[in-house]
Amino acid sequence: MGKKVIIVGGVAGGASAAARLRRLDEQAEIILLERDEHISFANCGLPYYIGETIRERDKLLVQKPEAMRARFAIDVRVNSEVTAIEPARKMIRINSRERGCYEESYDVLLLSPGAQPLRPPIPGIDSSRIFTLRNIPDTDRIKAVVDRDNTQRVAVIGGGFIGVEMAENLRERGLAVTLVEAAPHILPPFDSDMALLIEQELRDHGVTVQVGDGVAHFAEQADGLLVTLQSGRQIVADMVVLAIGVAPATGFLKDSGVALGKRGHILVNEHMATNQPDIYAVGDAVEVVDLVTGQPAAVPLAGPANKQGRIAADNIAGIPSVYKGTQGTAILKVFDLTAAATGNNERSLARLQVPYQAIYVHPNSHASYYPDALQLTIKLLFGDDGKILGAQAVGPESIDKHIDVLATAIRLKGTVQDLTELELSYAPPYSSAKDPVNMAGFVAENILTKRLEVFTYDELAGFDPQTTVLVDVRSPLEFATNALPGAVNIPTDSLRSRLAELDKNKLILTYCKVGLQSYIAARILSQHGFRVKSMSGGYKAAAPRLA
Amino acid sequence: MGKKVIIVGGVAGGASAAARLRRLDEQAEIILLERDEHISFANCGLPYYIGETIRERDKLLVQKPEAMRARFAIDVRVNSEVTAIEPARKMIRINSRERGCYEESYDVLLLSPGAQPLRPPIPGIDSSRIFTLRNIPDTDRIKAVVDRDNTQRVAVIGGGFIGVEMAENLRERGLAVTLVEAAPHILPPFDSDMALLIEQELRDHGVTVQVGDGVAHFAEQADGLLVTLQSGRQIVADMVVLAIGVAPATGFLKDSGVALGKRGHILVNEHMATNQPDIYAVGDAVEVVDLVTGQPAAVPLAGPANKQGRIAADNIAGIPSVYKGTQGTAILKVFDLTAAATGNNERSLARLQVPYQAIYVHPNSHASYYPDALQLTIKLLFGDDGKILGAQAVGPESIDKHIDVLATAIRLKGTVQDLTELELSYAPPYSSAKDPVNMAGFVAENILTKRLEVFTYDELAGFDPQTTVLVDVRSPLEFATNALPGAVNIPTDSLRSRLAELDKNKLILTYCKVGLQSYIAARILSQHGFRVKSMSGGYKAAAPRLA
Numbered sequence A, B: 001m002g003k004k005v006i007i008v009g010g011v012a013g014g015a016s017a018a019a020r021l022r023r024l025d026e027q028a029e030i031i032l033l034e035r036d037e038h039i040s041f042a043n044c045g046l047p048y049y050i051g052e053t054i055r056e057r058d059k060l061l062v063q064k065p066e067a068m069r070a071r072f073a074i075d076v077r078v079n080s081e082v083t084a085i086e087p088a089r090k091m092i093r094i095n096s097r098e099r100g101c102y103e104e105s106y107d108v109l110l111l112s113p114g115a116q117p118l119r120p121p122i123p124g125i126d127s128s129r130i131f132t133l134r135n136i137p138d139t140d141r142i143k144a145v146v147d148r149d150n151t152q153r154v155a156v157i158g159g160g161f162i163g164v165e166m167a168e169n170l171r172e173r174g175l176a177v178t179l180v181e182a183a184p185h186i187l188p189p190f191d192s193d194m195a196l197l198i199e200q201e202l203r204d205h206g207v208t209v210q211v212g213d214g215v216a217h218f219a220e221q222a223d224g225l226l227v228t229l230q231s232g233r234q235i236v237a238d239m240v241v242l243a244i245g246v247a248p249a250t251g252f253l254k255d256s257g258v259a260l261g262k263r264g265h266i267l268v269n270e271h272m273a274t275n276q277p278d279i280y281a282v283g284d285a286v287e288v289v290d291l292v293t294g295q296p297a298a299v300p301l302a303g304p305a306n307k308q309g310r311i312a313a314d315n316i317a318g319i320p321s322v323y324k325g326t327q328g329t330a331i332l333k334v335f336d337l338t339a340a341a342t343g344n345n346e347r348s349l350a351r352l353q354v355p356y357q358a359i360y361v362h363p364n365s366h367a368s369y370y371p372d373a374l375q376l377t378i379k380l381l382f383g384d385d386g387k388i389l390g391a392q393a394v395g396p397e398s399i400d401k402h403i404d405v406l407a408t409a410i411r412l413k414g415t416v417q418d419l420t421e422l423e424l425s426y427a428p429p430y431s432s433a434k435d436p437v438n439m440a441g442f443v444a445e446n447i448l449t450k451r452l453e454v455f456t457y458d459e460l461a462g463f464d465p466q467t468t469v470l471v472d473v474r475s476p477l478e479f480a481t482n483a484l485p486g487a488v489n490i491p492t493d494s495l496r497s498r499l500a501e502l503d504k505n506k507l508i509l510t511y512c513k514v515g516l517q518s519y520i521a522a523r524i525l526s527q528h529g530f531r532v533k534s535m536s537g538g539y540k541a542a543a544p545r546l547a
């Protein structure tokens, strides 16, 4: 027999590592220890099973223990919780439902224990009406309650990915859903301007969205659970789903000598090795390096967990594969919209004091002359050297494609200049000859080369009306419909003949529908000697603010 | 007034250059000369207008001359053919429908004359029943014939992108369509194994596909046009659409001194400048450099034409932008399938004697446990150093995404190792935690590191049955349904206990459904001392060959 490898945690990171390790090493003894009854299940599918988009529970079980035994000769032990590890003795302690407590020695240990939902000590948190979602038993419990006729009002606490997915799926089940988020907007990977679009989609589908208001306390009532928010606002719910984030499930490592980060994440090097000899760790439980900024980060997502599992297995088998960092590429469906992001957002860049610029484009999902072209919103963040720092996109289709292209460009250290050159697939049903990502590159390049100076709607209030002129360059009809206060209307196409109407001593601020026409207008004006800035994203970007 | 720039050709390359140049230079005098009545139309939409997916003809006219005049102050002259240019005098000759023949001087000349459909001197080619498709008048002519009740049988000659799009659209109009291709398979950017999938889709939708058979001659008959193929086979058609390729529309440059390539393409440098001072050229009419191989190439596609137009405008305005080459990213819809490709295919690599390896993956379009996951076929070509040389993909959805990611990786000089690391967006409705592109990277990496040796179905016949054993590692049921001749059945999951049944002195050839299980089996066998190869793409890749 070869070396004895023990893997703690049998789902995304752990099961992937086990399978890869077996393919690399037929001789190793591989033991997979899982606290729960299930291994290798589809965590990411759980909300959709509750929502009944996924109809068969069995589909959630991607690999069963027997199958892992048969195909990969893995000694799978479920209902087996690792309670302590002792690196000095190379021993671990296991609490097994069947075998009781016992010890097992290892040559190599791989930790993939994942994370667990946060459950802060809010008064009333122990109510039986409050649920969290991480695994199959959680899912069964929630679904049983949802399936009951008298469950009608749900409060989802936390507007992260899982919270929003649960809000959508519970709404799809016909429930009255209130989504509560303490931060000023839902979905922390997005900036507020993009998150607003998603909040609107939730509202359009009947979800009550309550942002900027955290839970103060819970209290049982005769007719449900009374949820009182910090603002004093109250919601009565038959059921509460708590989804305010996760913490690494690393409690069993407390006295092990395995180095943990401030928030309990396991610290690893680029080979996924911990500070202890022959102990590796992967997945939600580890701290990673942000690929873009080089800063430590915790990114609990399945793609990184799976990849890290494969890389750890490589290293255990003697192949020195390297994990270069996580960029946080993430996506979610929100009713008829898709929202996706990769890299950093404005908030994280500001916190890290990384200088950046932001641009928006609102291209169509495919050629505008081909039926069903739909407008997208893409936001691109980049540095003064053109380095791509992050991107966010929201729209009814092809969002995954654009973010994946941008994620690839970030990973391969591309610049906005590279985006202008990408040769992406174009036929009318799929894109435009100038792909949305090219377009984002063009706009960013124009900013970097100072051919375009922009301001945001939020900055508008800061300009002195005495020294600025706000020019709406759209058509008179559009102007009449919904102009910004104080704007004068000079359509782009008549601008050249109406230059005399504008004062060269003032700063000209142009805006249009999405920023394209006002860019053209700005080019005309600046070459005629005006100082001019164009409003980023146009009226489209301002509209959610005006509401 | 600034410099006088004349642009020849007012559609993809020409109109894009004109618009960009105006944004860069408000002072230039810009004259756009177009032989046709229309500028700036959607060439790529023409088949879909004939097929009535695009219902309004007006949608095809992306920008009208008046609009280009108003917004960009461009002197647009339609029905104006440039008949000659004289670089020595910096003069061009124009034949205008309104103004007759006249000369015009230029400071800078930009050529974007595009290409024209080939019409070889086949006997009978001048029949009024034979049409080609390039512009709006062609479209009007074809649509008028299709709209007639007595048009029922169409032969489309040429299985390139336009031929296949026309076959699809005419079939959508209810016509009986025969697609004739002289080469052994349709769609030259694809290898035959991938093209077969698309031919099948055409047949499944009632298109008769006739490959490996060119037209010998056409002859008018009382009831239609008789199309006689090289094989002697005959088709009678009410209408023939000839789509056998294009030639650069550079006849007017014959005696100009502008250097042309062997097939008449304009030769340009990386700034899109020709050999003549102050003359630039872009689009279908120019020869480009293949980004992957560095070889000269002609790639008549709208994305490159648009980008080159923008780059030429930059250079005319004094910005030294560079065009680095074309990789040939292309896509098309074929009924319910999408087919896309980027970079080189096996044929072109073999011709250029570039060593390469090919792998196939057949992943699902999204998580298999989420409804409506559909199987894709992705082919990846790469060099011994891991350089990505090309990719092709066919499937019912997300093909554009995967090819765009691969196109981005090629453009940014990524390797197959990079593909394993890409962090792409994953939630169940969109992809898998191991994205299809990651998966292609894994398989390619395994080949490069010699952890996996493969053979193709086509190579199977070359193995000596005396010294090889063909092992079907699928389930007994699958084996019973459609095994390859001569195979024995040992399912992967029982392989470890049945090793004794196999002869270590023989080469073991494993196969399964798509190549994944047989890879696992091969890993087991090779580590137990067997020499083993796994069949690339599995039964799925072999099936079209068996039919």
Ligand SMILES: Cc1cc2nc3c(=O)[nH]c(=O)nc-3n(C[C@H](O)[C@H](O)[C@H](O)COP(=O)(O)OP(=O)(O)OC[C@H]3O[C@@H](n4cnc5c(N)ncnc54)[C@H](O)[C@@H]3O)c2cc1C
Pocket (backbone or CB within 6 Å): A008, A009, A010, A011, A012, A013, A014, A033, A034, A035, A036, A043, A044, A045, A046, A047, A080, A081, A082, A083, A112, A113, A114, A115, A133, A134, A135, A162, A249, A252, A282, A283, A284, A285, A300, A301, A302, A303, A305, B426, B427, B428
């Ligand atoms: C509802 C939901 C939806 C999600 N949706 C997405 C999505 O759409 N996209 C995406 O990328 N990610 C998504 N995720 C996140 C993704 O599932 C995780 O990032 C991924 O599963 C992490 O893998 P892991 O191996 O680190 O942890 P897990 O997959 O959680 O596996 C850890 C396992 O270890 C076990 N364990 C813990 N401690 C011990 C111990 N001491 N002894 C024995 N066993 C132990 C646990 O029981 C658990 O089964 C979602 C998660 C949830 C909960």
Ligand SMILES: Cc1cc2nc3c(=O)[nH]c(=O)nc-3n(C[C@H](O)[C@H](O)[C@H](O)COP(=O)(O)OP(=O)(O)OC[C@H]3O[C@@H](n4cnc5c(N)ncnc54)[C@H](O)[C@@H]3O)c2cc1C
Pocket (backbone or CB within 6 Å): A426, A427, A428, B008, B009, B010, B011, B012, B013, B014, B033, B034, B035, B036, B043, B044, B045, B046, B047, B080, B081, B082, B083, B112, B113, B114, B115, B133, B134, B135, B162, B249, B252, B282, B283, B284, B285, B300, B301, B302, B303, B305
């Ligand atoms: C039916 C069809 C479908 C297509 N589908 C796709 C697709 O899905 N995706 C894709 O990427 N590409 C597609 N293409 C190709 C794409 O349209 C071309 O690559 C692109 O238009 C080339 O741009 P260009 O400026 O070089 O030429 P063009 O767009 O053809 O413009 C050239 C113009 O120059 C004019 N001209 C020529 N000679 C002279 C002269 N001497 N004087 C004055 N004017 C002159 C012509 O009349 C023409 O209008 C398609 C083409 C066709 C015909």
Ligand SMILES: CC(C)(COP(=O)(O)OP(=O)(O)OC[C@H]1O[C@@H](n2cnc3c(N)ncnc32)[C@H](O)[C@@H]1OP(=O)(O)O)[C@@H](O)C(=O)NCCC(=O)NCCS
Pocket (backbone or CB within 6 Å): A010, A011, A012, A013, A015, A016, A019, A020, A023, A039, A040, A041, A042, A043, A044, A045, A062, A063, A302, A306, A310, B360, B361, B362, B433, B434, B439, B442, B443, B446, B514, B515, B516, B519, B537
């Ligand atoms: C099910 C599970 C054990 C599978 O692990 P796995 O065997 O590594 O993964 P896959 O089945 O996707 O197979 C990938 C392997 O097949 C190979 N492969 C895929 N297609 C192939 C093909 N056509 N030909 C040859 N090899 C192929 C890949 O190279 C890879 O092997 P490698 O890692 O040795 O290079 C693991 O992914 C898991 O537990 N998933 C569910 C849990 C989870 O991820 N949850 C979070 C998301 S919901």
Ligand SMILES: CC(C)(COP(=O)(O)OP(=O)(O)OC[C@H]1O[C@@H](n2cnc3c(N)ncnc32)[C@H](O)[C@@H]1OP(=O)(O)O)[C@@H](O)C(=O)NCCC(=O)NCCS
Pocket (backbone or CB within 6 Å): A360, A361, A362, A433, A434, A439, A442, A443, A446, A514, A515, A516, A519, A537, B010, B011, B012, B013, B015, B016, B019, B020, B023, B039, B040, B041, B042, B043, B044, B045, B062, B063, B302, B306, B310
């Ligand atoms: C219509 C046509 C003249 C448009 O040319 P264009 O003005 O360069 O292209 P677009 O309208 O897409 O606009 C792109 C410009 O807007 C800018 N832009 C786009 N969105 C913007 C935004 N939200 N904010 C600021 N600027 C924006 C881009 O940066 C780019 O400007 P730049 O080149 O100066 O950097 C030309 O593309 C054409 O003729 N097309 C039809 C023919 C054709 O392409 N056929 C083949 C395909 S079917």
